[in-house]
Amino acid sequence: MEKLLIVANFKSHMNNNEAKNWLETFLTYKNNLLKVENKEIIIAAPYTLLMGFNLSFASTNIKIASQDISMFDEGAYTGEVNGRQIKDFASYVIIGHSERRENFKETDDILSEKVKMALKQGIKPIYCVQGAETKVPEGVEIVAYEPQFAIGSGTPDTPENAEKVCAELVSRSSNFIVLYGGSVNSNNVASFTKNGKIMGVLVGGASLDPHEFYKIIENA
Ligand code: PGA
Numbered sequence: 001m002e003k004l005l006i007v008a009n010f011k012s013h014m015n016n017n018e019a020k021n022w023l024e025t026f027l028t029y030k031n032n033l034l035k036v037e038n039k040e041i042i043i044a045a046p047y048t049l050l051m052g053f054n055l056s057f058a059s060t061n062i063k064i065a066s067q068d069i070s071m072f073d074e075g076a077y078t079g080e081v082n083g084r085q086i087k088d089f090a091s092y093v094i095i096g097h098s099e100r101r102e103n104f105k106e107t108d109d110i111l112s113e114k115v116k117m118a119l120k121q122g123i124k125p126i127y128c129v130q131g132a133e134t135k136v137p138e139g140v141e142i143v144a145y146e147p148q149f150a151i152g153s154g155t156p157d158t159p160e161n162a163e164k165v166c167a168e169l170v171s172r173s174s175n176f177i178v179l180y181g182g183s184v185n186s187n188n189v190a191s192f193t194k195n196g197k198i199m200g201v202l203v204g205g206a207s208l209d210p211h212e213f214y215k216i217i218e219n220a
Pocket residue numbers: 009146150151152153154181182183184202203204205206
């Protein structure tokens with residue numbers, strides 16, 4: 001069986017000092033984390049923290065993700081961070097999150113370009129969809145089902161429905177590794193992962209507390 005993917009998404013939270021505190025606390029669990037073999041732990045940090053997180057986790061099995069990627073290659077694109085730059089610090093990237101679709105007007109075409117840029121650099125896209133009908137660009141293997149009503153609301157989807165949507169996605173491509181995201185915490189994570197139909201979770205708010213994120217890893 002594939003490893004369960006446990007992805008923390010910090011979103012636009014944490015300055016450098018707060019990140020140091022988070023790391024210090026999370027790394028008190030280092031010995032236990034090093035023993036985790038059946039779960040891939042991935043932390044999607046803001047750009048400003050990627051280098052520090054990459055260094056801090058260098059001697060561990062924990063992987064780093066970026067929360068975005070430029071749709072362009074290197075060049076005159078003020079403010080953009082491109083795939084080659086991200087590749088130095090991260091092996092995964094979140095693409096297509098509903099917060100980016102909504103607040104930054106990212107369209108399917110833009111998202112397809114971003115996926116291409118990630119794949120060109122060997123960075124694995126974690127592609128978010130709101131339902132089984134959302135278009136998924138070619139080359140994507142990790143898909144996160146994230147119903148909008150469940151994001152940050154404290155009201156997750158039911159495990160039954162999440163499993164149903166994940167199964168629909170897998171029936172579209174047997175290569176898909178499908179995750180669930182939306183109000184996941186240490187109390188409900190097992191209800192999503194226990195049947196082996198959902199292959200991991202994407203955790204927003206609850207990942208900001210390092211103790212809680214560790215508990216999610218433990219309970220998943
Ligand atoms: P949440 O966010 O866990 O805070 O609901 C999930 C996400 O947006 O990835």
